[in-house]
Amino acid sequence: MAIPPPPGPQQPEGQYPPPGTPPHPPAPYPQYPSPQGPFQQPPQSPYAGPYQPWGQGYSPYNRPVPFNGLAIAALVLGILCFLPAVGLVLGIVALVQIKRRGERGKGMAVGGMVMSSIGVVLLALTVATGGARAFWEGFEDAAGGSGGxxxxxxxxxxxxxxxxxxxxxxxxxxxxxxxxxxxxxxxxxxxxxxxxxxxxxxxxxxxxxxxxxxxxxxxxxxxxxxxxxxxxxxxxxxxxxxxxxxxxxxxxxxxxxxxxxxGSLRNDQLTLEPDQYSYLSSAAAIDDALDAIPDTEYIDDDLPGYKEWADDVSEALAREADGLPAHRFAPDAAKLVAALAKDLERSAKEWAKAADAPDADTFSEHYEKALKLIDPKKTVTTREALGLATTPPVYDDGGGTGSGGEGGPGIEV
Incomplete structure (x- = not known):
């Protein structure tokens, strides 16, 4: 004869806990820090059942959900306004991945998309107004050059x-x-x-x-x-x-x-002695007048122009003939400078006659006499006394100085 089960809800056979077992399994122990290691689990209870209670293995120190890498890239490109179209595409792809993977970074993806969208609009306006062309021209100029x-x-x-x-x-x-x-x-x-x-x-x-x-x-x-x-x-x-x-x-x-x-080619008022500067200032004024020679190859082609030029040279020579002796040169150079001043005065008179010449032949006659009186070789001794260079420069066909070479091609910067 079977013994009836005790009062209460029926339990399947084999599911009764052993005699003396508490009616409910003990609550899981939380993990806690210990000096013996990062975290320790307390000793297993002798009353633990053959199954794991819910929540076993959960720890408040689990790693957080990671950020989506494309979201970060989209935000960076948006902030820098660099390749805005790429930043916009990365933001869209990032949102899809975040939804599928459960990752973080939705705000960064959206922010990157917004800023990249602004960049796309600005780029379109730049192209429409010609700004991109100006930038590209500058880039091409720089690419063809030699520096930064x-x-x-x-x-x-x-x-x-x-x-x-x-x-x-x-x-x-x-x-x-x-x-x-x-x-x-x-x-x-x-x-x-x-x-x-x-x-x-x-x-x-x-x-x-x-x-x-x-x-x-x-x-x-x-x-x-x-x-x-x-x-x-x-x-x-x-x-x-x-x-x-x-x-x-x-x-x-x-x-x-x-x-x-x-070496430096500089010789001006900052580097020259007073006597040198006074002498060279006078020579420069004469050279400037001589350099203004008409461009025509022959005197017959522009006699009025040559006569006007001769008159200007005459005035420059007369002015320097008076001005040179006014400066008090050192004794060893003073007499030589005075002699040069007299030659300048005589040359000025010949230039004046050339300026009044009725024809090209008469002009050439006085022009040649005037040039001989200011032959550069006659100034070598004076220059030596002043401590200046003593090798005459090469003169071009018009009488202007040729030192310093021809004008070279310009460089753009």
């Missing part, structure tokens, strides 16, 4: 170019002491007038003209300038003009770029 950023040169500084050339486009240079070898020396600078960019050729022509006139203000003793020295220039580019750049730098460089220059 724009630069500024001061009068009296010497430098080397990265490629060793003074022609073409220059972005950067290496400043070096003038006492040693170098590619070029800055002897003057000036500002071009405001207005539209005149074009590369026009800017180079204006730079050559102005720089050639300014060369003697820096190298006053033209006799000390080697014959292989040429005049070059740095001029603004179309891009730098748009940013307000109007400066032109005038340079001395070697006509043979592979040779370069050695």
């Amino acid at each position: 950023s724009a630069f500024s040169l001061e009068v009296g500084e010497c430098f080397d170019t990265p490629g060793g050339s003074l022609k073409g486009l220059a972005i950067d240079v290496d400043k070096v002491p003038c006492t040693g070898g170098h590619d070029a020396e800055v002897f003057a600078d000036f500002e071009m007038p405001e207005g539209d960019y005149p074009g590369q050729d026009a800017a180079a022509d204006e730079a050559d003209r102005r720089c050639y006139l300014l060369r003697n203000t820096y190298a006053m003793d033209s006799w000390a300038v080697p014959g292989d020295v040429a005049v070059y220039s740095f001029t603004p580019t179309a891009q730098s003009w748009r940013t307000g750049d109007r400066e032109v730098s005038c340079l001395f460089g070697n006509a043979d770029e592979e040779s370069g220059l050695t």
Whole structure:
């Protein structure tokens, strides 16, 4: 006869806990820090059942859900406004991955998408207004050059170019002491007038003209300038003009770029003695008058122009003939300077006769007499007494000094 089960809910066979077992399993112990290790589990209870209670293995120190990498990349590209279209696409892909993987970073993805969208709009406006074209032109200019950023040169500084050339486009240079070898020396600078960019050729022509006139203000003793020295220039580019750049730098460089220059060519009021400066100032005024010779090859082609030129030279010679003796030169040079002043006075009279000549033949007669009276060889002794260069420069067909070389092609910066 079967024994009826005790009162209460029926339990399947084999599911009764052993006699003396508590009616409910003990609550799991939380993990806790211990000196013996990062975390310790207390000893197992002797009453633990054959199954794991819920929550076993949970720890408040589990790793947090990771951030989505594409969301981070989208935010970075959006902040930098770099490749905005790429940042927008990365943000969209990041949102899809976050939803599927349960990762964090939704806010970063959305933020990156918003900023990248703004960047896309700005890029479209830039292209529509021509800004991108201006940027690309500047990039192409820089890519064809020899350096990095724009630069500024001061009068009296010497430098080397990265490629060793003074022609073409220059972005950067290496400043070096003038006492040693170098590619070029800055002897003057000036500002071009405001207005539209005149074009590369026009800017180079204006730079050559102005720089050639300014060369003697820096190298006053033209006799000390080697014959292989040429005049070059740095001029603004179309891009730098748009940013307000109007400066032109005038340079001395070697006509043979592979040779370069050695030592400074500077001899002006800052480096010359008073006697030297007074003498060279007078010589410079005469050279300026002589350099203004008409461009026509023959006197017959422009006799009125030649006569006007002769009159200007006569006045310059007369003025310097009076001015030279006014300066008190050192005794060993004073008499020599006085003799030169008399030659200048006689030459001025011949130039005046040439200015009144009725025809080209008469003009040539007085012109030749006038030039002989101011032959450079007659000044060698005086120059030696003053401590100046004593080798006469080469003169061109018109009588103007040829020292300093021809005007070289301009460089854009």
